[in-house]
Amino acid sequence: MIARPEKRGKRPSPTMDDVAKLAGVSRALVSLVFRGQPHVSAERRERVFTAAAELNYRPNAAARALASHANKTLGVMLQDLHDAYFAEVFEGIAMEAESHGYRLLIGTGGRRPEDEELTVESFLEYRVDGVILVSSMIEDAKLVSISQQVPTLVTGNYIRALSIDTVNADNQRGAELVVNYLFELGHRRILHIDGGAEFSSLPRGNAYWQAMEDLGLVPQILPGGYAEKGGADAAETILKMRRRPTAVFAFNDRVALGAMDRLEQGGITFPDEMSIVGYDNTLMSSLHPINLTTVNQPREEMGRLAVGTLIDRIDSHRQSAVHHTLQPTLIPRGTTRRIPVRSKTNQGSPRITTA
Amino acid sequence: MIARPEKRGKRPSPTMDDVAKLAGVSRALVSLVFRGQPHVSAERRERVFTAAAELNYRPNAAARALASHANKTLGVMLQDLHDAYFAEVFEGIAMEAESHGYRLLIGTGGRRPEDEELTVESFLEYRVDGVILVSSMIEDAKLVSISQQVPTLVTGNYIRALSIDTVNADNQRGAELVVNYLFELGHRRILHIDGGAEFSSLPRGNAYWQAMEDLGLVPQILPGGYAEKGGADAAETILKMRRRPTAVFAFNDRVALGAMDRLEQGGITFPDEMSIVGYDNTLMSSLHPINLTTVNQPREEMGRLAVGTLIDRIDSHRQSAVHHTLQPTLIPRGTTRRIPVRSKTNQGSPRITTA
DNA sequence: ATGAAAGCGCTAACAA
DNA sequence: TTGTTAGCGCTTTCAT
DSSP: OOSOOOOSSSOOOOOHHHHHHHHTSOHHHHHHHHTTOSSOOHHHHHHHHHHHHHHTOOOOHHHHHHHHSOOSEEEEEESOSSSHHHHHHHHHHHHHHHHTTOEEEEEEOTTOHHHHHHHHHHHHHTTOSEEEEESOOOOHHHHHHHHTTSOEEEESSOOSOTTSEEEEEOHHHHHHHHHHHHHHTTOOOEEEEOOTTOTTHHHHHHHHHHHHHHTTOOOEEEOOOSSHHHHHHHHHHHHHOSSOOSEEEESSHHHHHHHHHHHHHTTOOTTTTOEEEOSSOOHHHHSTTTOOBEEEOOHHHHHHHHHHHHHHHHHHTOOSOOEEEEOOEEEOOTTOOOOOOOOTTTTTOOSTTTO | OOSOOOOSSSOOOOOHHHHHHHHTSOHHHHHHHHTTOSSOOHHHHHHHHHHHHHHTOOOOHHHHHHHHSOOSEEEEEESOSSSHHHHHHHHHHHHHHHHTTOEEEEEEOTTOHHHHHHHHHHHHHTTOSEEEEESOOOOHHHHHHHHHHSOEEEESSOOSOTTSEEEEEOHHHHHHHHHHHHHHTTOOOEEEEOOTTOTTHHHHHHHHHHHHHHTTOOOEEEOOOSSHHHHHHHHHHHHHOSSOOSEEEESSHHHHHHHHHHHHHTTOOTTTTOEEEOSSOOHHHHSTTTOOBEEEOOHHHHHHHHHHHHHHHHHHTOOSOOEEEEOOEEEOOTTOOOOOOOOTTTTTOOSTTTO
């Protein structure tokens, strides 16, 4: 027992005891100082900080978590980082979390429910204080089970389990905005390309349907998806139609892009011969060469609100669930225009073949 | 001392002791089983797992980290999540980390060095096993100090400190590819819009300069930046030039987009009257309406390699630094074309004013 | 205002 | 192969 046995290579970082010793105080006192507790004399506080600085001391988060049963950390499950949508929601989450002094443990699920569950499992091992699931694909029953183990908030998708906090944008309202806007531009044959299995597909599709009927119009929905491919496929069908729509409402910007691309190849020009609207107001849609009319969802605000709501539950031990719904706004841009007045029979079949 | 005193509300999760008791074995045995150690009889292993499942036991990561001095977690500092570039690098990081059984703690710096340092500080409090800095803006001296406290790897930017592991794409090679490609298309007046204060700006700019001189051409560099604005500003200058370039090599795709947009407003059409090349092969550049010729960097591979290299250092206690350089490739698309053969004097001033 | 002491849930020798 | 026993670095009563 001559020399202190050490792990080879890296020496252990200084502990609170080291600081206490150097400052000539007890470990508990150091703890008080580092947690910013009051009732510590200025003089001792000073001594502690000096000693800590000298040793380059840094509190050990694991030890702290173990002893305090709280680690000031939130787990954030993102479906996918590629989609700019998630990046923006995350931005809001990160800002709000930081302002509350929470760290973030993040994980992605890659649109695979099993992977998402693994990620959440990992959060639970960390004993995070709360979990935010952004557009999770985990099934409701599992969600409930998770929410019973840790404060949980779901954003970006609707769930049936009402006991879980949610933050969402109003998809129905968004769809209504689009239909009414196109209607006011004179469009009557408005087709919707839906989002396939995506969460928001149903509410948007349903709202589209309802809005059309309310206006006395005939709804028409084509299956789509969440990406360009879905739009292109639907476009294929549209090109084959004898009576084409004068306006298309796509599930999201990517679908709109995919559809536009294919339709333009088919000789249709936007917005002269057809109008099209996307959803999400992605950075892409705002790019000049694209300039897509779309619907904006307050993504960053959704992220902030998600964190705020979750931390509120953590702090207040609130048991009842809250559900926030934020309002989307229509962003009119270059892919929509007032329908040209012309003879009714001719209205739906512009000079496509001649273009 | 009648009832076990509890924190109000949530009951504590079961511990290894609970599992051991239920399975009728010692806690150490449970530990062995959960760490997948050999030399445990199949029968006991079974008993442990059953007991654990029954109790819904989940190891406590903090306790594990505290006792084992390793937490199988890497800290990842991302400059910014909005840029698709980082999302793709991160994707590679996430995949490789998962395959090695490492968790990720991520943080963003928002292009502010102080925030980045705070993020890293937080990683250190967690005693992460390693840190990956993606395009960090932290100054070299600080970087060295960090690397002395935890295995560190820098990717996405060059640093002077050779003692730190790095993974980068070859920016010089990328710039050469662009210049030579444009030269082969017949372009002689090739202008470069640089990246301003960005890391890669210097190597790309220098390589451009060198390549131009090697070809006997006159280099011309305009200040830019990392986003659309920089491109638009440079475009402003170009529009005022009496002898405009026939081709533009922009620092990245966003700068290229910004420049194109402004130049098109000025009446220049691409690629007929001018060619333009970006850098990064962002999703955006591949979009049909844009279809930008660009340079692809193997982002996902950079991410994978970063994790692989870092874990290697962690496992092997390697002391010497390694530096990986990956090769970019040119992606020819629609914004570049062979320069039309015409009288030499006329070559540089196409029918811009008449367009 | 400060200190002593008992854990938090786990891993890691070491013994058996 | 399995159990015993120290800690890991901190927070948290409870005294003083």
